[in-house]
Amino acid sequence: MKIATWNVNSVAARLARLTSWLADTQPDVVLIQETKSTDDRFPVAAIADAGYEVAHYGQGQWNGVAILSRVGVTDVQRGFGDQDPEARIIGATCGGVQVYSCYVPNGRSLEDPHYRYKLDWLGRLGELASTRPVGPFVLGGDFNVAPSDLDCWDPPSFLGATHVSEPERAAIRAIESTGLIDLIRVLHPDEPAYSWWDYRGGAFHQNHGLRIDLLLVDETLGRRATAGYVDREARKGVKPSDHAPVIAEFDLESEG
DNA sequence: ATGACTTACTAGGTAAGA
Numbered sequence: 001m002k003i004a005t006w007n008v009n010s011v012a013a014r015l016a017r018l019t020s021w022l023a024d025t026q027p028d029v030v031l032i033q034e035t036k037s038t039d040d041r042f043p044v045a046a047i048a049d050a051g052y053e054v055a056h057y058g059q060g061q062w063n064g065v066a067i068l069s070r071v072g073v074t075d076v077q078r079g080f081g082d083q084d085p086e087a088r089i090i091g092a093t094c095g096g097v098q099v100y101s102c103y104v105p106n107g108r109s110l111e112d113p114h115y116r117y118k119l120d121w122l123g124r125l126g127e128l129a130s131t132r133p134v135g136p137f138v139l140g141g142d143f144n145v146a147p148s149d150l151d152c153w154d155p156p157s158f159l160g161a162t163h164v165s166e167p168e169r170a171a172i173r174a175i176e177s178t179g180l181i182d183l184i185r186v187l188h189p190d191e192p193a194y195s196w197w198d199y200r201g202g203a204f205h206q207n208h209g210l211r212i213d214l215l216l217v218d219e220t221l222g223r224r225a226t227a228g229y230v231d232r233e234a235r236k237g238v239k240p241s242d243h244a245p246v247i248a249e250f251d252l253e254s255e256g
Numbered sequence: 257a258t259g260a261c262t263t264a265c266t267a268g269g270t271a272a273g274a
Contacts, residue, residue, distance in 0.1 A: 009273085010263055034273090038266065061264050062272075071262085106274060144274070163274060198274070199261035208274075242262075 001071070001095060001251045005031040005140035005213055006234075007103070007196075007243035011066070012036070015043050015242055021234055022050045027247065028071045029094045031101035031140040042066070048115075059087035065141070066102050071095030080124050088121070089141075096252070097221070098132065102141035107162035113245030115162060118144070122171035129178040129216075134149040136252070137218040139180060142196075142243065144212055147172045147182060149191060151211035164209060172214075183248050187228040195230050196243045203237055213246045224250045 003025045008014040011032065022030070035042065035058055041252025042056045047113060052068040057078040063086045075098075077091040091100040094246065102125060107118040122145075128137060145168040149155040160162045176182060184193050202208065227249040235244040 013263065036261095106272080108272085108274085161274085196274075199269095201260050212274080239262090 001029070001252050002027045002095065002247060003029045003031070003097070003138055003215070003250070004231075004245045005101065005215055006245035006249040007033040007142040007213060007241060008034040009034050009241040009243065011043060012041070013065075013239065015046055016232070017237075017239065017241075019050045021045055021231075022047075022068075023246070025231070025245070025247070028069065028135070029099055029138075029195065030068040030245075031099060031138075032066040032068060033064075033101060033103040036061060036064050037064050039105050039112070051100045055090060055092050057087045057090040060198075063087045063103055065090045065101045067092050067094065067099060067101050069094040080125075080128065084121075089125075097136040097138060099138045099140065100128070102139065102143070104142060104144045107168070109158065109162060110165060114129065118162070119167055119171060122168070122175070126174045126178065128169065129175050129180060132178075135218075136221050137180070138221065138248075139175070139216040140214065140246070142212060143172065143214050145169060145172050146210045146212055147185070147214070148213050150190075151185075151194070151232070153192070153194065153208045153210065163212060175216060179219055181219060181222040183215045183217050183222060183225055184211070184228045184230070184246060186222065187225065193230050194244075197235065199242050213243055215246055215248050217248070219248055224252060224254075226251050
């Protein structure tokens with residue numbers, strides 16, 4: 001089974017690239033963030049033509065998360081089940097795997113109220129992880145946190161910024177402490193494996209990036225992973241998202 | 257230098273992203 005996470009930065013602006021990427025990549029499940037779409041406007045028909053069912057939790061101009069699947073989508077959950085004004089998490093069961101697509105708040109700056117909202121939100125994500133049922137589990141998405149300095153192209157220039165602060169990193173570690181593995185980092189302990197590059201200043205060309213899009217998987221799925229990688233090709237060319245897809249492949253058939 | 261791009265919303269400029 002191939003599972004990807006991708007912040008598309010508007011599903012409407014990215015639709016042609018998304019459908020061609022689906023055809024080329026053939027993922028079974030795609031965890032999408034920043035659809036910037038209402039449920040009404042989500043291009044369900046175009047995605048169906050590509051062979052995928054859709055579960056979407058949309059808001060409009062901002063946020064919006066979705067799950068695309070060609071192995072079924074059941075037990076859809078939108079939001080945390082409590083009051084959150086922003087559409088940032090959706091879960092479902094796809095092909096026997098419980099998956100979540102999350103879009104963690106940006107934080108803006110350490111002094112901004114949005115930073116407190118981000119830390120609170122990461123706390124709720126930890127609660128969700130700690131209360132999950134036993135079984136194959138993938139928590140993927142745009143976490144807006146670079147978990148270590150290896151995940152940041154220039155740590156000194158990020159001092160005092162969001163995405164690298166100790167409370168954010170501690171929140172990621174707390175989520176992992178529920179028994180989840182940062183799959184790409186475990187498979188590639190020494191590679192930066194950036195997943196986001198600023199549109200400005202030729203950042204992608206210079207590989208000035210951050211690794212903020214993560215696939216956190218339970219330990220059983222971690223043992224069954226056969227590959228995990230960033231699809232840098234999807235960041236190239238005309239009208240890309242500023243994020244690249246992060247992809248994992250699992251062997252769910254063998255014993256173990 | 258808080259800019260550089262890109263998006264939605266909407267027809268000019270703002271808010272937001274990270």
